[in-house]
Amino acid sequence: MTGSHDQTAHAYPPTAFRETRQDVLIDFIRRTVFGHLITAGPQGPVAIGAPFVLREGPEGVTLEAHLARANPQLQNASAPALVLFQGPDAYVRPGWYPSKARDGKAVPTWDYISVQARGRLEVLEDPAWLRGHLDAISAQQEAAFADPWSPADPPPGFVDALSRGIVGVRLVATSLEGVWKLSQNHPTENRLGVIQGLGALEDDGARAIARAIAARETM
DSSP, rough: OGGGGOOOBBSOOGGGGEEOHHHHHHHHHHHHEEEEEEETTTTTEEEEEEOOEEEEEEEEEEEEEEEEEGGGGGTTTTTTEEEEEEEEEEEGGGGGGGHHHHOOOOOOOOEEEEEEEEEEEEEEEEEHHHHHHHHHHHHHHHTTTTSOOOOTSSTTTTTHHHTTTEEEEEEEEEEEEEESSSSSSSSSSHHHHHHHHHHHHOOHHHHHHHHHHHHHHTT
């Protein structure tokens, strides 16, 4: 259960689960790349997934992306917005807690990692800005390959024609909030039990959470 059992009074997210180190949050966003842009307008909340480029400058942390012109979120420009970057997550069984064998006082929960960036959405129509953004996001994602693709590779005019169907968006982050819920509210023996239980599963997310818990045991 992820409700009041995991919370401390008057704090949400619970203090034990909060990640406030700016460098950790920025690194997580850069490694995750894909986030969900969430806005609310007259028709209610809308969410869309998109890859983002994170920049640091005089304004602070800025997130850049591009959306299809038909996206209804563009009608909510300048409204408050949130981008959610979701990391690994995993179900945690009570049976992995040694304490359960002694007193039976255990319930299921879910461990996860996430970062939320809040700010106001700005729509950018400038073709030069958009081309710079496409160059940046392509370079970001192609850097690991021996033969990186770039928007200059297709025939002249091809990318420009496709670009007419998209617009740029930018969010200057007014806050970054990280949650690393990694069984911190349990004693060491239970956390070690969770590491062992998750690590034995044939599931990438479960093993990633196990590694994240283990890394914090050595901090």
